[in-house]
Amino acid sequence: MYAVRANPDAMAIAAKYTAAIFLFWFFVLTTYRLFFHPLRNYPGPLFAKISDAYAGFFAVKMSLHLTTYSDLKKYVRHGPNKLVFNSATALRDIYNTEKTNKSRTYLLTIASGKPSVFSMLDKRNHRVRRKIMAQAVNDKAIRAFEPTMTEQIEIFIQQLLLSSRDSEPVNVTERCKWLGMDIVGHLAFGYALNLQTDPTNRFMIPGLAVSTYQFNSFMQWPLLKTLGLRHLLGITSTKDRLKYAKVLYHIIGNRLSEPVHAHNDLYSFVADHLENATDGIQTSELWSEAVFFFPAAGDTTTTAISALFFYLSRNPTAYKKLAKEIRGTFRQYEHIRGGQQLTGCRYLRACIDETLRISPPASGSLWREPYNDGAPVVIDGHVIPPGTQVGVSAYALHHNEEYFTKPFDFDPDRWLVQDEAALNLMHSAFAPFSLGPRGCAGKSMAYLEAGLVMAKTIWLFDFEIAPGKLGTVGEGVPGRDTTDLTWSSIYVPVGRPTPPEWTYRECDEISHRSLSRHIKQDHSLRNRQVVVTPMMVLERVV
């Protein structure tokens, strides 16, 4: 028998050689990326030219959209293989074409080993999947779903009404997130999550935020995922994420036990088309779609709505114009529904668009690559070498003065000017939903939801910035600080009669938690949103 012992000298030598090899490799790679790489002549921050850690660092800090905005004043190269552009021509060249494809970084978002409509790179497979998913969000499906959406919005309004009785500040961000999740529960799997009235499932909001945050960070800095560095950086809150996954599992399991057409939901459209997993829900295509669909449909729209509350509470002129339009258009609260009257509210649409411009819920660069068919790809006059990731940041382009004068001003009227050339110019650079074959499939649903929530709220209530410190939450220096929180005080407007059929469902928790708690919670959402309205005090108007 022999005991094998490590020789300390041999170990020291091995460590030295490993370090030397690593340093040599690092030196060669850095030299190549700086002086021989096909993108060497594009200006960029030094560290970005060398490593994806540059963008990764700011993604982890949740301020990448701001860094991109300021870097674009001088730079184009935003990673060893990444070019970011800031023009309407580039927007069209990159997204409104078949010559590019989603970048391979989207594969990092795959949750079950099977891609979703969002992460599918193969164009033919994507077209088929997109067609299936689109059935759940086309005009016919939206009309069928509207009553369910309205029911949830009514709960939102009733809860505001309860809070408005004592004119206490309300965290509008939180309320909007609960609403969004309740709507998407019904839309996806006909499931009543009841976040608005029951605190049990509210942990799903931070759970979802953690997942989104991770995916965002991985997509900028893939090494985080490959080497498990996320743990070192402490960006994983596994507890909430796992709890979230458990609920999603339960929701899907519950739906699978019902007949396919038991609800007017996404499942009823996709059930017959998605591959069944033999080894459980979490490896099925349905799981992948669900993991994508909840944040895509639930988080984005409500981020926009809460941001709109924020801007309106700080812009009295816009606020008054909108209130006048809504209260003048709908003689009775019950008349507020999807249709011509609502779409005819041009100022409302301008307010929503202005919010999506100034604070796009998907604010980062959505990376694309030249499609692998050898055809040259030209972006804004630049021939792009194969393997290069190209993108436009909606946040940066929406604040580009070439297209939008005073880009940090919230000015819905800019969308209503008579000057057709100016309007066309702005529209050419407006892309909150992206565009082309991979653009948002749920745009109409998002406008309906935002329109209904805003019209109903402003018909019935008045709101203003919360008093004291709460009212300052979310405010920051435009273009410098991430103004991602919004608290406003919603005061229910005075004198409007409550629709008689309303029964006030007592909310389990209308408690108003401490400011620090809200700050902490909303901090985790920062990556996705630039401004979200926190606390509002409501006042009944009607």
Ligand code: HEM
């Ligand atoms: C204000 C609200 C919304 C915004 C700003 C928004 C934005 C976007 C953006 C920018 C993309 C492209 C992502 C990328 O290229 O990586 C996208 C994709 C998508 N969105 Fe939305 N979205 C919103 C609401 C919705 C809603 C309500 C639904 C569904 C009901 C939805 C469903 C989808 C789907 C299915 C895709 C994937 C499209 C594909 O790859 O074929 N979105 N969205």
